[in-house]
Amino acid sequence: MTEQLDSIKQKILIVDDHEAILEGTIPALRTKYPIAEIFTAKDSQTAEKLLEQYHFDLVVVDLSLPRKPDDFAKVEVGMHLLANLMQSNDAPNIVVLSTNIKPLVRIKRIVNTYEGGFAAMDKSLPLTEMLKFVDIAQRGSIYLPKEVRSRPEFDRKWLEVLTLKYQEGLSDKAIAKRMSITDRTVRNYWIRIQDALGVFDSPDKDLRVQIEIAARKAGLISN
Known part of the structure; x- marks a missing residue:
């Protein structure tokens, strides 16, 4: 062809x-x-x-x-x-x-x-x-x-949460307001994002910082 x-x-x-x-x-x-x-x-x-x-x-x-x-x-x-x-x-x-x-x-x-x-x-x-x-x-x-x-597919809303948090610096409450969802839904999205990226909570490390590092390495948010 x-x-x-x-x-x-x-x-x-x-x-x-x-x-x-x-x-x-x-x-x-x-x-x-x-x-x-x-x-x-x-x-x-x-x-x-x-x-x-x-x-x-x-x-x-x-x-x-x-x-x-x-x-x-x-x-x-x-x-x-x-x-x-x-x-x-x-x-x-x-x-x-x-x-x-x-x-x-x-x-x-x-x-x-x-x-x-x-x-x-x-x-x-x-x-x-x-x-x-x-x-x-x-x-x-x-x-x-x-x-x-090899990277898992990411839901569009998970990507929006990452963008609002790490590129616009919004709090979870502000993210919920921007996306017209509840605070609880935002928390659920974070859990799913964490699982998809393979990031595990550790007493010695800031979980959200670890999520940001993993998300940038995966190309989900721009460096």
């Missing part, structure tokens, strides 16, 4: 704010898909405009992106773009090319039910490896690296 795709004029979008990555990725894809139209975007705002204009067969995207030119790159921006892309009607094949792929655990449920092909890899790997992952996505298969596959 990938051999047939090589000879079909496809539209490919590469979203990455690093010029060096673009300089390597574009020629590699051009060699594999010589008649493809290749578009690039260095921020999510530009990518969104292109996605509104064209139907892309393949999207290669970094997870850490600036929202608009001259902004700092943030994982939240790339994750938001990726989640929206995967829930669109177009369902293009997607390859995530990033130095930190652990945040994908946040949308693992969406990835596993995605209608298009999906593959993710560390961008430090050789370009020849990237093309192998492109083949996986173009076949319509789903591939997640072991460090993402």
Whole structure:
């Protein structure tokens, strides 16, 4: 199937704010898909405009992106773009090319039910490896690296609790108010988060600090 795709004029979008990555990725894809139209975007705002204009067969995207030119790159921006892309009607094949792929655990449920092909890899790997992952996505298969596959799926509400606590600094009472739930429900969420992360209470350590450390290592909240 990938051999047939090589000879079909496809539209490919590469979203990455690093010029060096673009300089390597574009020629590699051009060699594999010589008649493809290749578009690039260095921020999510530009990518969104292109996605509104064209139907892309393949999207290669970094997870850490600036929202608009001259902004700092943030994982939240790339994750938001990726989640929206995967829930669109177009369902293009997607390859995530990033130095930190652990945040994908946040949308693992969406990835596993995605209608298009999906593959993710560390961008430090050789370009020849990237093309192998492109083949996986173009076949319509789903591939997640072991460090993402091995992590338990996290409920969206658990992720919201982690974000409100460790990125906005809210107390449990404030979290309950923001989420329109009871204090008891928040406590139950913490127990489930603790179990999912494999964090155990210890008299010598602050439990919430240990949860934060484990959540950051798992890519559930940004460092």
